[in-house]
Amino acid sequence: MGLRRRLADLWQPWQPGHALLAIPVALIVAVTVIDLLAPPHIHLGPLLVAAPAITASFAGPWLTGLVGALAVAAQTIIAILRDRDELFSANHQVQIAALALIGLFLVFFCRQRERHARKLDRVQSVSEATQRVVLRPLPHRLGPLRIASLYLAAEDEAQIGGDLYAATRTGTGVRLMIGDVRGKGLPSINDASVLMGAFREAAHRCATLFELADALETSICRHLAEYAHHAEAPDELHEHFVTALILDIPDENSMAQMINCGHPPPLLLRKDHVTTLHARHPDSPLGLCDLPRAGFTVDPFTFEDDDTLLLYTDGVIEGRAPDGSFYPLDERVARWTGSGPEALLHHIRDNLLTHVGGHLGDDAAMVAIQCSPKLQPGQQLRKAIHINGIPHHAHSA
Incomplete structure (x- = not known):
């Protein structure tokens, strides 16, 4: 039931705030394309970390995790297409691992923020009930x-x-x-x-x-x-x-x-x-x-x-x-x-x-x-x- 509810949250009716999701997705696409077309000595892959960070500012943990996964996938695609032999090189492994770790931290942050928001809502409900009684x-x-x-x-x-x-x-x-x-x-x-x-x-x-x-x-x-x-x-x-x-x-x-x-x-x-x-x-x-x-x-x-x-x-x-x-x-x-x-x-x-x-x-x-x-x-x-x-x-x- 918990997984089903979370999946339902991902596909909830469209809201105006969801339009902001186009920003991190567009950033992932832009960084991936530019990095693939750039000279070999230029690497823009580290900029992908901005995508989940931006998402965390307006979305919950599930959307943030989804964008983080897309960013990791984009970094992996960059490694594969630029040089297949370097897919498992130390440089790409560190970049992919760092991006995944930062994404997990952002998901954890979003989850804690939602818990705090729910706790604040409960406190406000108690406060309103107290006001009505007192x-x-x-x-x-x-x-x-x-x-x-x-x-x-x-x-x-x-x-x-x-x-x-x-x-x-x-x-x-x-x-x-x-x-x-x-x-x-x-x-x-x-x-x-x-x-x-x-x-x-x-x-x-x-x-x-x-x-x-x-x-x-x-x-x-x-x-x-x-x-x-x-x-x-x-x-x-x-x-x-x-x-x-x-x-x-x-x-x-x-x-x-x-x-x-x-x-x-x-x-x-x-x-x-x-x-x-x-x-x-x-x-x-x-x-x-x-x-x-x-x-x-x-x-x-x-x-x-x-x-x-x-x-x-x-x-x-x-x-x-x-x-x-x-x-x-x-x-x-x-x-x-x-x-x-x-x-x-x-x-x-x-x-x-x-x-x-x-x-x-x-x-x-x-x-x-x-x-x-x-x-x-x-x-x-x-x-x-x-x-x-x-x-x-x-x-x-």
């Missing part, structure tokens, strides 16, 4: 809010890091959180997972935003204490903390609340204006468990119909251009105040990547929230039915 996509609509989210990983192979966001619908409104775990790698993902799990549970249980922030602090401190107990270096506990922004947006009125625990302040887009919502007394990040905390400061702000709130992590505003300048988020956002949540994040993403030259220095997460008309589609339909005098039970039937 960093769940936010719903496009929660109550009266339209929501869009975006995660940009600094590493090409990564899909998730220490940046996090979560949102949930409560009985009176919507609660959201965005945060950034200090550090990278699996520990930061673990911390992010713990915090988001605590948020999803406590957001429904806690009556006030203050109680919610306190519950998150308790959860992350308990988690970090367990981590320090099992870690080889307990002092690392002091190096773990989470900046977080927690919001409560009610359904019935336009007075929303936020608690800022050392996180970059959100931007409020209202008509053609952009306002930075600075906290009156910013709280320290979550997880600084050894430091005394007097409490949390709840900051109210108005969030009216058609307003848009932009939440982001420091990976956005700390994106550096080649000249060292930071990304001016508030200045650039002013260009797109009339955009919806999805379009707004699309504009920021493209503009940010252009600013940094295509590569971010740190993970970046963004959430755009737009306050749409308070009536939901179902409510609007029921209101229209009521206005037209059609009983609701008739529509249900």
